Amino acid sequence: MQLNLAIIGLGGVGRGFAELVADRGVALLDRHDIDLKIVAVSDAFLGFAFDPEGLDPLQLAQLPREAGALAALSGGQANPDNRRAITEKVVDFVLEATVTDPVTGEPAMTHCNLARESGKHFVTSNKGPIALDGRRLRREAATSRLGLDYEGVVMSGTPVLRFGRECLAGCRIDGFRGILNGTSNFMLGRIEAGATFQAALKEAQDLGYAEADPTADIGGSDVRLKTLILAQEFLGFHGAPTDIEMQGIAELKAEDVHAAPAQGRRWKLIGEGRRNADGRILLSVRPIALPLSDPLAGVGGAMNAITFSTDLLGDVTVSGPGAGRRETAFALLSDILGIVRMAVPPRYNLRKAASQ
Numbered sequence: 001m002q003l004n005l006a007i008i009g010l011g012g013v014g015r016g017f018a019e020l021v022a023d024r025g026v027a028l029l030d031r032h033d034i035d036l037k038i039v040a041v042s043d044a045f046l047g048f049a050f051d052p053e054g055l056d057p058l059q060l061a062q063l064p065r066e067a068g069a070l071a072a073l074s075g076g077q078a079n080p081d082n083r084r085a086i087t088e089k090v091v092d093f094v095l096e097a098t099v100t101d102p103v104t105g106e107p108a109m110t111h112c113n114l115a116r117e118s119g120k121h122f123v124t125s126n127k128g129p130i131a132l133d134g135r136r137l138r139r140e141a142a143t144s145r146l147g148l149d150y151e152g153v154v155m156s157g158t159p160v161l162r163f164g165r166e167c168l169a170g171c172r173i174d175g176f177r178g179i180l181n182g183t184s185n186f187m188l189g190r191i192e193a194g195a196t197f198q199a200a201l202k203e204a205q206d207l208g209y210a211e212a213d214p215t216a217d218i219g220g221s222d223v224r225l226k227t228l229i230l231a232q233e234f235l236g237f238h239g240a241p242t243d244i245e246m247q248g249i250a251e252l253k254a255e256d257v258h259a260a261p262a263q264g265r266r267w268k269l270i271g272e273g274r275r276n277a278d279g280r281i282l283l284s285v286r287p288i289a290l291p292l293s294d295p296l297a298g299v300g301g302a303m304n305a306i307t308f309s310t311d312l313l314g315d316v317t318v319s320g321p322g323a324g325r326r327e328t329a330f331a332l333l334s335d336i337l338g339i340v341r342m343a344v345p346p347r348y349n350l351r352k353a354a355s356q
């Protein structure tokens with residue numbers, strides 16, 4: 001089955017996805033009978049390119065980071081044209097990987113709406129539109145019988161959303177607690193080992209974990225958006241980011257972080273959601289000194305993890321990478337495969353797997 005894709009935003013994640021298609025295209029065809037073709041790309045900085053026969057994914061992955069660079073491709077131009085990329089008739093799936101705006105969700109919100117109006121499936125790694133208006137977007141996509149998925153918005157490629165939705169489907173999820181930001185987790189580990197806050201931040205920036213402006217990582221707002229998405233998804237919460245009490249790691253005292261293990265504890269920045277017996281949903285983002293016996297206390301470096309509290313299994317913890325261009329590109333690929341699987345009877349896949 002050939003799937004024609006449009007990528008909006010050819011930054012780290014968009015290029016990572018093009019690289020995956022270049023590397024894995026043959027394996028995907030063999031294993032899943034899916035032939036992924038990137039037919040359109042639009043990026044604010046690089047311009048636009050369209051080829052209904054398929055653009056070269058390796059060329060896209062390796063495109064020089066120069067203004068208007070897509071003009072060098074056949075069917076290319078220096079100016080972006082997101083609308084055309086999304087609405088071109090041959091496009092089946094839109095992959096949205098532009099920058100996250102936590103206040104308006106734009107430009108991704110507009111891209112998502114346009115994709116639905118144009119009858120395209122939509123996958124994104126962009127937290128903005130999902131945190132701010134995910135309920136409406138999901139409802140409208142379902143009404144239009146279109147796929148919409150966004151595994152990469154929480155813990156990048158580590159499949160926590162699909163895990164909760166599908167693997168825990170028979171359980172009642174009463175709450176979750178997660179380490180949802182790799183930068184702050186890395187920094188807390190370095191501070192515990194004796195680094196100052198500033199030295200730990202510089203190290204995180206040098207290693208490419210922290211943004212040049214690390215406010216969202218250390219102030220907690222990145223974790224707050226992810227906590228909101230998890231709460232909407234698993235606790236049925238309806239609300240805004242500002243409904244969640246938030247404290248980042250900047251106010252923690254380095255000596256407290258350093259001293260905690262001797263007291264059998266370790267500081268972690270935790271995004272938490274819980275449904276009380278009275279049905280009230282309590283959400284917070286704050287540093288917590290966890291007992292060392294807590295599975296989250298053992299999650300070090302830039303890794304992420306989440307513990308779901310369920311009625312039938314008790315606590316279940318999933319850990320894995322929480323960022324990275326390749327990891328997030330994998331999340332987009334898993335979204336596409338998931339949407340295709342929903343549309344194609346599962347028996348088909350079983351028969352195919354058995355014959356391999």
Ligand SMILES: NC(=O)c1ccc[n+]([C@@H]2O[C@H](COP(=O)([O-])OP(=O)(O)OC[C@H]3O[C@@H](n4cnc5c(N)ncnc54)[C@H](OP(=O)(O)O)[C@@H]3O)[C@@H](O)[C@H]2O)c1
Pocket residue numbers: 008009010011012013014042043044045080082097098099100107125126127152153156322323324325328
């Ligand atoms: N990287 C990760 O590890 C990771 C993990 C999980 C989720 N995410 C999310 O995935 C998305 C992409 O991340 P990234 O790391 O690839 O970001 P990035 O490297 O900054 O790439 C974003 C690209 O989108 C372009 N862009 C911005 N506004 C646009 C618009 N209106 N139309 C078309 N293109 C536009 C940017 O161009 P300019 O440079 O000119 O702005 C840039 O080339 C973000 O929402 C991010 O939060 C990333």
